[in-house]
Amino acid sequence: MPAALELSEVMPGVFELGLPIPFENGTVNAFLLPKDGIVDLIDCGMNSDESVEILRTAIREVGGPAARVRRLVVTHIHPDHYGAAGLFARDGAEIYLHRLEVPMVHPRYLDIEQLVAEVGRHLEVHGVPEADAEEMRDASRAMREFVTPAEVAVELDGAETLEMGRLRLRVEWTPGHSPGHVCLWDPRDRVLFAGDQLLPEMSPNIGLHPQSTPNPLDDYLGALDRLLALQPRRVLPAHGHPFEDAAGRIEWMASHHGRRKLQILEIMGDSEMTGWEVSIGVFGVRKHIYEKRLALQEALAHLQSLAVDGSLDKLADVGAVRWRRPR
Ligand SMILES: [Zn+2]
Numbered sequence: 001m002p003a004a005l006e007l008s009e010v011m012p013g014v015f016e017l018g019l020p021i022p023f024e025n026g027t028v029n030a031f032l033l034p035k036d037g038i039v040d041l042i043d044c045g046m047n048s049d050e051s052v053e054i055l056r057t058a059i060r061e062v063g064g065p066a067a068r069v070r071r072l073v074v075t076h077i078h079p080d081h082y083g084a085a086g087l088f089a090r091d092g093a094e095i096y097l098h099r100l101e102v103p104m105v106h107p108r109y110l111d112i113e114q115l116v117a118e119v120g121r122h123l124e125v126h127g128v129p130e131a132d133a134e135e136m137r138d139a140s141r142a143m144r145e146f147v148t149p150a151e152v153a154v155e156l157d158g159a160e161t162l163e164m165g166r167l168r169l170r171v172e173w174t175p176g177h178s179p180g181h182v183c184l185w186d187p188r189d190r191v192l193f194a195g196d197q198l199l200p201e202m203s204p205n206i207g208l209h210p211q212s213t214p215n216p217l218d219d220y221l222g223a224l225d226r227l228l229a230l231q232p233r234r235v236l237p238a239h240g241h242p243f244e245d246a247a248g249r250i251e252w253m254a255s256h257h258g259r260r261k262l263q264i265l266e267i268m269g270d271s272e273m274t275g276w277e278v279s280i281g282v283f284g285v286r287k288h289i290y291e292k293r294l295a296l297q298e299a300l301a302h303l304q305s306l307a308v309d310g311s312l313d314k315l316a317d318v319g320a321v322r323w324r325r326p327r
Pocket residue numbers: 076078177196
């Protein structure tokens with residue numbers, strides 16, 4: 001029997017449900033939008049027995065004992081948002097996913113060897129020593145048990161209007177954290193379902209890696225600007241509680257990344273460095289393999305943005321990528 005449901009009505013007809021993330025201390029929020037015995041979902045948590053049981057219980061709670069899930073919009077394919085999608089698809093739910101997320105599913109969760117090899121080359125090129133690279137490469141495999149991939153019913157481009165429960169929500173494509181990350185926007189009440197794009201207590205990981213967009217940090221900041229222009233009154237994030245000050249939070253995010261870029265320029269001085277060396281300079285030597293990977297990816301995303309804006313040269317050849325101030 002699962003613990004008491006962390007279920008709250010965050011606006012009329014919209015229920016936020018906290019779902020456990022098995023390997024972390026935190027929770028991820030799914031949103032349930034019921035109408036006449038039908039429930040639409042935004043995100044679905046991990047594929048773990050506990051999480052799925054909690055979500056199914058909540059669906060009956062808000063939609064009635066015979067409630068059925070009609071559509072499931074997944075903000076992006078990270079395991080905590082997408083993991084159980086295959087189970088709900090099997091039960092008849094239509095899966096909505098941005099089309100840039102679709103081609104990432106197979107290499108990441110089904111036939112992973114090619115991606116592991118690509119990640120291996122990526123780590124080598126960016127200066128990761130072999131002993132660390134081996135662990136970091138193999139970390140890709142562990143996530144698969146928490147994900148059951150799903151056939152996608154509707155591939156999104158962005159700017160679609162979807163009927164979700166009693167609301168009409170517009171899809172806002174917000175690449176950066178993941179190439180096809182989407183938020184959902186309720187223009188009537190000026191409420192933003194933000195996914196991982198805008199979180200109250202954390203800065204979402206923005207990383208350059210073989211499956212990312214080529215310049216994820218600038219993509220992320222550009223998407224934040226577009227969200228700011230919507231002037232949200234309320235943000236419903238995928239982690240943490242709803243909050244009001246979208247503009248303040250967006251400003252904080254932008255200056256956080258601006259400061260990090262300056263910090264990297266300072267660390268580098270006049271020397272030529274690999275991404276790995278910069279990641280250690282910024283984040284220190286990390287013990288946990290996931291932290292090492294995230295640190296490298298974050299460092300590379302900032303380095304790439306610095307190269308794009310002309311603050312750094314990115315020296316690339318077959319075997320290595322190195323970065324330095326223009327001379
Ligand atoms: Zn995520």
